[in-house]
């Protein structure tokens with residue numbers, strides 16, 4: 001627009017999980033300063049885990065985030081099992097995937113229907129959106145509930161499930177318990193396909209970025225639990241190679257660490273990365289639905305992550321239905337996991353992206369050292385870069401419009417601030 | 432056109448937490464639209480970009496107090512709220528992050544590797560009621576949906592919430608569970624506040640106390656039972672020092688076994 005300098009300031013970003021503010025300084029149509037300042041108080045989980053039993057790692061770390069507790073439960077279990085040299089396979093692994101499908105459904109549906117869709121339709125929230133689009137809000141809630149119910153059947157409850165343990169589960173559900181939920185899952189699959197068609201017609205800003213995408217990749221599955229870490233720039237490493245290829249740094253204005261590729265810089269994980277790197281692993285009918293919604297690989301428009309999330313919900317319904325139809329009850333709900341010294345790492349795909357855990361255990365199973373890298377600290381730099389790239393568009397709009405677009409651009413990545421501020425560093429001020 | 436009836440206003444606030452307890456509001460999938468009809472949700476940052484200034488009829492507060500700024504903010508929230516209900520283990524007992532209260536904070540600091548000067552935080556994580564008067568405390572990590580609805584409707588109707596103060600054992604008996612203690616599995620059920628429907632024993636697991644202490648719990652007697660079953664002092668400390676570590680009854684019992 002002009003050479004005018006102005007500052008967009010959002011003191012408390014809404015419709016995201018946690019507390020963050022945004023400062024964006026525009027000079028002409030250049031962004032000279034972009035700061036996503038996460039001011040949510042850190043909770044020091046890595047320090048709190050020291051000296052706790054290896055069996056407690058899943059339950060304790062799940063409290064990092066109430067929206068994706070299964071991701072924490074699963075990454076912690078995989079990392080601890082890796083340290084113990086234990087493999088969990090067969091029906092127990094199937095149950096883990098079903099639980100994880102439930103989480104993808106509830107978390108993505110929450111984001112898509114209640115938090116993100118209102119941006120595209122110009123509402124401050126889903127409740128006001130319900131006045132004109134009540135049918136869709138209601139369906140969104142029911143889709144979300146179908147995911148939560150799946151989590152409750154397997155985990156006892158959807159927020160902080162109690163039934164997950166290192167080695168498997170405390171109690172394996174019966175076939176009948178899971179089958180009873182099949183009709184609702186089938187309804188959810190159909191409703192999600194319709195929602196995808198509807199939202200494909202939303203106005204998506206024409207905006208693309210050349211991200212380096214990072215996600216897990218599994219030989220035969222769309223990535224959920226384990227696999228190798230791959231990127232669109234050719235990275236292909238086992239999970240325990242994370243530390244050699246990624247690093248976390250601290251910046252003065254944020255309570256969350258920033259992760260980057262060693263020697264490369266910003267990258268993106270999450271639905272867009274999974275979709276682009278694993279399109280061939282989606283169920284064939286889901287690939288087809290994605291194409292019908294106008295999505296193809298590569299998809300580099302972060303605003304379209306809304307659609308990609310729905311594609312993943314559709315996949316999660318499809319996969320959960322298939323897994324339940326084929327489910328054989330395990331002989332025992334968990335494999336034995338006697339304590340021993342070791343170091344292990346584990347990664348899974350949280351709804352928002354790669355979640356990496358690493359533990360060092362003492363011979364009695366006490367945790368000596370813990371490391372947790374959640375998706376949002378990995379995506380922060382990319383989110384800031386999105387805003388930099390969006391600067392000319394922001395500069396051409398009124399202050400209110402520009403602020404709204406900037407917020408929407410952050411919401412594209414569904415940042416989870418509680419996850420990002422779990423970390424170790426601490427400055428003490430005496431109360 | 433008839434004027435809209437005056438609905439009470441509801442605000443939801445977040446302090447240091449995992450968001451799980453406020454998410455419970457959004458997880459009221461079947462009731463959310465009806466709730467939004469009965470009350471005006473005028474501040475709820477996780478759910479809406481619209482925010483109205485107080486005063487508020489009812490405020491729900493999730494999370495604990497861990498920074499100097501939040502100490503100020505909770506006083507402001509209290510000032511603006513006619514009724515203030517703290518929800519969850521974080522808000523009612525300091526949450527899992529209160530494990531820091533038991534650490535030698537200097538030792539903690541020496542483990543710092545980066546740039547601690549960027550972050551301001553208090554040495555402790557404490558409950559909302561430690562700082563301002565609270566009208567009701569709803570326990571759980573996370574809170575239970577049905578109990579939340581009961582508390583909300585009670586405050587809207589101007590009565591006391593009917594949330595039983597007995598132990599998880601009572602719920603366990605009502606469900607007809609076989610007690611897991613008979614096989615030597617330690618269970619905090621006898622001293623833990625009801626509300627979850629005895630979830631863990633139903634899944635063949637011992638209760639780990641996520642709803643915090645019940646009214647007048649006999650923690651010493653439970654500790655003796657754990658010892659008799661062969662559990663070490665360190666295990667006892669860990670059992671009581673968990674998601675409600677800073678709740679006085681659990682804190683005191685853990686300290687008794689922590690030489």
Ligand code: SF4
Pocket residue numbers: 063066159160448449450451452453493494518519520521522526527571572573574
């Ligand atoms: S009490 Fe538990 S569920 Fe609730 S906010 Fe705190 S950690 Fe999350």
Ligand code: SF4
Pocket residue numbers: 599600601603604608609610611612618619620621629632637638
């Ligand atoms: S299993 Fe636990 S909660 Fe149930 S009766 Fe026994 S001690 Fe009480």
Ligand code: SF4
Pocket residue numbers: 162599620623624627628629630631632637638639640641642643
């Ligand atoms: S049984 Fe205990 S630990 Fe389990 S959900 Fe209930 S209160 Fe929480």
